[in-house]
Amino acid sequence: MRTILLLDNGSRRANSILNLRRLAGRLAERIGEPVHPVSLLHADQIPPAQLDDQPADILAPSLRRLLTEGVRDLVLIPLFFGPSRALSAFVPETAAALADEFGPFRLRIAPELCPLPAGEPRLVDILTDHIRQTAESAGFMPLRVVLVDHGSPLPAVTAVRRWLGDELRQRLGREMRIDEAAMERRAGVEYDFNGELLEDQLRRLADADPMTPIVLAMLFLSAGRHAGPGGDIDAIRTRIEADYPGLRIHPSPLVGSHPGLIEILVSRLKQTGRL
Incomplete structure (x- = not known):
């Protein structure tokens, strides 16, 4: 057994x-x-x-x-x-x-949650639900979104965020701007594939427009050092909003809170050959 x-x-x-x-x-x-x-x-x-x-x-x-x-x-x-x-x-x-x-x-x-090149469209569904839910709860139309993940020294891991970002742009790009950011990246041009750090990305967006709210599409499964109450993302948001008093930044729920994740896990179990 x-x-x-x-x-x-x-x-x-x-x-x-x-x-x-x-x-x-x-x-x-x-x-x-x-x-x-x-x-x-x-x-x-x-x-x-x-x-x-x-x-x-x-x-x-x-x-x-x-x-x-x-x-x-x-x-x-x-x-x-x-x-x-x-x-x-x-x-x-x-x-x-x-x-x-x-x-x-x-x-x-079992395969990871978003195996490339096929990817996992149901993760795009989860992120889309969370973006719209966050904006609706805060009472605004989502025009600016930053998809943020932990960051990785491996291009193959960052490629997952890139794939999800591209899928979100195809789905939502007519309605809103989708940017990406990481919470961690190593120094050096060889790690430029990670893109911008979240705080740098938010300051750049705030300089360009200090009033339009920003939704953080949280590519995290659970609360931890970066995500969740009292995490690094909360601290970054507090600093940015203090420096740009008219700007509000709204983190979405975490992927692990969405009921759709269970069906993805069931699919991954099936891929091992037995259910």
Whole structure:
């Protein structure tokens, strides 16, 4: 019998792990079998008291425990938008080290959320819903949007944001301007593929027009260091709005809060060969 793991990158913020557990629970209800929420790293540093007295599970120790219990058929569903090194290197290397210790076992890794070149139109649907919902809640027509993600040193990961941005422009470009930004990028021209940092992008837009509101289309799954209450994006928004008193910046909900994400995860599970 297979064991299903839902994997995120991990965070030191409790809300991120609680959201991972919520998604695992909803996916389990949808497919009718257990789904185990695990994080790649970091989450074991969260005090269990912040996690309903249930410590977060980390991938390597979780795999070790399952193998010790005799499990040999595992399916991993990644909560990653693109092909990060976590999926191409860290997970396979961890599995290989454990196979040396426990003997052969099967670990099927489902595709990421937005596998290119085909992409994932349902993610465009989610972002579109969130853009319109944000503007409607704030009472304005969305004319300026910035699609913002974490940023990555890998062009293949940034290409996912580029693909989603292009799809949003095709869908919404007649109604609004769609720009892109990253929260992190490394120095050097070799990392220019990441585009502008969010604060630089917002200041450039504010200089050009300090009055028209801006929607931040949040390409994040869960609250963490950048996204969510008290994160870096909140701090950037506060600084920009203080410097441009007539401007309002409105972050959208996070992708992980949208009910449509579950159906994408179901599709990824099907792509491993069994449901």
